[in-house]
Amino acid sequence: MSDEYQAGLDALQAGKVQLAKELFAASDDERASGELAKLATRQKDQLISACLITKNNQRTLAECLASLYRYNFEIVIADTGSTDKTVEIARQFTDKVYHFDWVNDFAAARNFAASKASFDYILTLDSDERLVGGSKEELQDFFINTDTKKTVGLYKVVNILSSGKKQNQVINNVIRVYDRRYCKYYYRIHEQVGLIADESALLDTKVLKFRTIHYGYQDEKLLQKKSQRNVELLLAQLAVTPDHVYFIYQLAKSYYILKNYQQSFEYFAKFFLIQKNYRLQWVRDGIDAYLKLCIKTKRYDKALECVNLCQEQCQDSFDMLCIFATVYVVTDNDEQAIRALKKALTLASPDKGEFGWTTADACKDLAKIYERQGRWVLAKEMLTKVGDEKLKLNLDQQLTVVVLVDEETTKLTACLQSLAVLRANYLILVRGTNPQTITLARQYSQAVYHFSGQEDELGNYCLTKLTTDYGLIVHANEKLLGADPDVLKQITSKKAAIVGRVRIKVPVKGDEFGRQTHELRLLVKSYSKFNGPNLTDISSRKPRQLLKQVELPLILAKNLTYEAYYQSEVAKQTRLKASLKQKPNPTASFELAESYYHFENYEAASQAYLDFLSGPLELAKEETLTAVTNLISALIEVKDYQGAFNIVTTFNPYYQGLSDFQFAAGLAYMNIGQFADALTAFENARKLANSDSLGINTYLSYYQQGVIHEAMGNKQQALGAYRLAGKYELAKAGVERLLRKK
Known part of the structure; x- marks a missing residue:
């Protein structure tokens, strides 16, 4: 076997048809002519041209062109000035490699490549993509059995985005298949297919099973460089067509990629002012970019305004509903987020949506909301649907x-x-x-x-x-x-x-x-x-x-509400009284007393507290101290001052080191005229400062001391105590009252 023949077979295995032809032609192996005949027959079977434009794509071009081999498309390449090995690589795959002088116009380059094709049926892709899925037969059927005067084909472009070791996918449906007799590319940047007869006419589309895997955004610096170039081209285009909404959208998005958020907001404002049809795929791409901009800059109010504006026209889109749910979450509208995600899951859910959302993503987002709400059962159901055993509550x-x-x-x-x-x-x-x-x-x-x-x-x-x-x-x-x-x-x-x-x-x-x-x-x-x-x-x-x-x-x-709480307490009192009639219960007595006390039924409260305190007592329990201090206050309210004093005397040995008791004791001493003891008790309450009530530890004790001094005619001491009570309204009134006196 001659070296040229074997090399030709190897080249053919790699999809390098033109190189294989040259090697077979140079070979003296008798089998080489048979291979050349096969290649000639293969070429006669071609009906469709795959057209690309390139510049310095030596890193990705070979893989791109090799992916086309199984479809048997004619390959047409327009190179716009490569200085690396791009042209050399291209000529190994096809003899239709042409130079195009770059004029800052992608549409012109695309149309030039299509003009060099042998066939009217055109499939376009980029030189940093590889074609997968679909079949030549599907594409031929499209061109033969479809009215290509008004219908174009679109397929999914899977954009592989990279951030360090992490990769993500964003998928877009893009018009890439057309009949050059009726359609061509328009716009110098972010070129689009349109009818030759009427650029603005709305095209019918058919989704094809092809996909391209696009690795063009792996390098952040390269993406920034491309975006800066795009800004310059878009500004030039808008100088000619200032109200062209498609270019306004692309410029807003480019500024977003460049992190020039202020200008991005300005152009998005123009975009939404003009564009009212939110069903178009590229418009939805603009909505997606705008919402990400709002979230990135924490302008959640603007994001919610946009969702409210667009949602009615986007209920058919799995991805848009998922994006809207994200906005609802950051604006604390969980129930609306749930509705949006549940609606999305009723649609034909893709493995990867047009903006990268998946069924698993929607389920995970729902699970997060349910988990935050404590809806454990629903959260578990959603995590089960994700199918990742690592995800669990x-x-x-x-x-x-x-x-x-x-x-x-x-x-x-x-x-x-x-x-x-x-x-x-x-x-x-x-x-x-x-x-x-x-x-x-x-x-x-x-x-x-x-x-x-x-x-x-x-x-x-x-x-x-x-x-x-x-x-x-x-x-x-x-x-x-x-x-x-x-x-x-x-x-x-x-x-x-x-x-x-x-x-x-x-x-x-x-x-x-x-x-x-x-x-x-x-x-x-x-x-x-x-x-x-x-x-x-x-x-x-x-x-x-x-x-x-x-x-x-x-x-x-x-x-x-207070009214509802009052009614519930009345029902509780009835229930507790019935229970106590059947069997004495200290806890029930205490709760009944508390209920009476806080609803100012002091006479009934006094009796219930006495019932509680007459049973076996655990003096260290909080309930016992509360019962003692509240009983003192209740007895004072019903003017049983001696009874209150007696309770103080009984429990003083046990609770004299507690602020709550000292404060209650001070009230009892006040009401029987023992002002010196009252002053001491309030002073102790303040110095001990171990009450759960900030007032007892500070301003309430000062205020009561002020009341005593005022009653005793000690104006200066009263003023001092009232002032130490700070902003307490009764204390402020005491100061004003004393200052009015001469």
């Missing part, structure tokens, strides 16, 4: 949030979504009959149960359904205001004989800030039990083992 395996719900469907949503930050599973116990509540709850948890038993059975029922060591009790009409999940996780990481207290903000009539109470809400399943129907009445399973109370790093708030 990591929820706390020690803690379950037990949510008690009646009919509050709207409030249940707010409750569960506020709790999502804890990343704990939910156990949802539904006591109502609304089927919508059950349906809603099952978006958040698979552990949803309808409870229809007696009230005093609820606690035990809850424990039977609890599958983790710890349970946190929350009502559906509450929301999480704040929490430290890391500290909470430390508390629940090991099973211990504890019970957790949480702060709960409740509404107060005429006070936008409300007030805070404490309740036992965290239990350990193996150590705890419920006493009666109230799930805040948590005690130890073992009679001789006391549960240590722990302050939890979280605050809940009643998601109720």
Whole structure:
């Protein structure tokens, strides 16, 4: 076998038809003529010309031309002034290589290449692309059986974008197949195929199965250089056609790539002022670029305006809906984002959309939203559809949030979504009959149960359904205001004989800030039990083992108006009184007293507090101190000053080191005229400064001292105390009152 013949076969294997011809022609091997005959027959079978323009593309050209071999297209190349080996490489594949003097006009170069073709049927591609998919037969069928006077073919261009080691794909449908008798390229930059007879006519299109893989944007510096060149050409074009919206869009996009964001915004503003048809693919590309610009520069308001402007015409586009969802997320419109992504998933979802979005991307984005909202069930469903085993929800395996719900469907949503930050599973116990509540709850948890038993059975029922060591009790009409999940996780990481207290903000009539109470809400399943129907009445399973109370790093708030909260408290009072008639219960007595007290029924509160304090007491418990201080205040309100003084005397040995008690004692001393003792008590409250109330530690104690000094006629001391109370309104009024006196 001669060297030329073997080299010819090797060249043919690489798609280098012209080089193979030359080698076979030079070979003395008798088989070479047979190969030349085959190549001649192959050439006669050609009906379509693949046309390219090149300049200094030696790195990518061979792979590009080799990809065309299996389709048996004629290859036509117009080189615009290469100084590397581009022309040498091109001539190994085809004898139709021509020089075109570059005139800053891509359309002119494209049309020149097409003019040198042997056939009217043209397929265009770039020299840094390779053609895959489709078939010669599909393309021939298109040209033979389609009205090419008004119809052109488009195929997908898969742009491989690179950022370091990471690659991403952006896919565009581009018109690249046409009949040169009826169509040609227009525009010196970002050239487009149009009818020769009418440049502005809307072409019919047919999607072909071909794809090209484009590696033109691998080098960031090269991309920047190309974009700067494009800006110069586009500005020149716009000098001729200043209102041409296509060039305005391309210039805006080029400025975006160059990170000249101000000018990009200016040209996009012109683009949207003129362009009103958002169904065109290149227009949607402009919308995509504009939204990315807005997000990049954090102009979320502009992004949302654009979505609202364009969305009606883009409901048929998988990618556009995904892009819109991104805007909705950054503008805190999660529900609209969910609707957009769910709509996208109902469409024919591509492996890769026109702007790079995939079905997996949409599912992952939905999962992220659901996860942020605590809708664990829906989030898991979406992650399952992605099919990536590495993607999973990591929820706390020690803690379950037990949510008690009646009919509050709207409030249940707010409750569960506020709790999502804890990343704990939910156990949802539904006591109502609304089927919508059950349906809603099952978006958040698979552990949803309808409870229809007696009230005093609820606690035990809850424990039977609890599958983790710890349970946190929350009502559906509450929301999480704040929490430290890391500290909470430390508390629940090991099973211990504890019970957790949480702060709960409740509404107060005429006070936008409300007030805070404490309740036992965290239990350990193996150590705890419920006493009666109230799930805040948590005690130890073992009679001789006391549960240590722990302050939890979280605050809940009643998601109720004052009127609704008042009605719920009235119902609670009725329920507690009925329970106490059946069986004495210190916790129920305390909660009943608290309810009476905070709704200013001081006489009933006094009796309920006395009932609580008359039973077995744990003086170290927060509830006992609260009962003592509130009882003193309640007795003062009903003018039982001696009774208040007696309570102070009884509990002083135990609580004299606490600011809350000293402040209550000061009020009792004031009302029986023991002003010196009252002043000392308020001073102690301020100096101890260990109350949860900032007021007791500071301005309230100063104010009460001011009141005493004023009553005693000590004007200067009263003024000093009032002024130390700062901006407290009653103290300011005291200062004004004293200054008016002569």
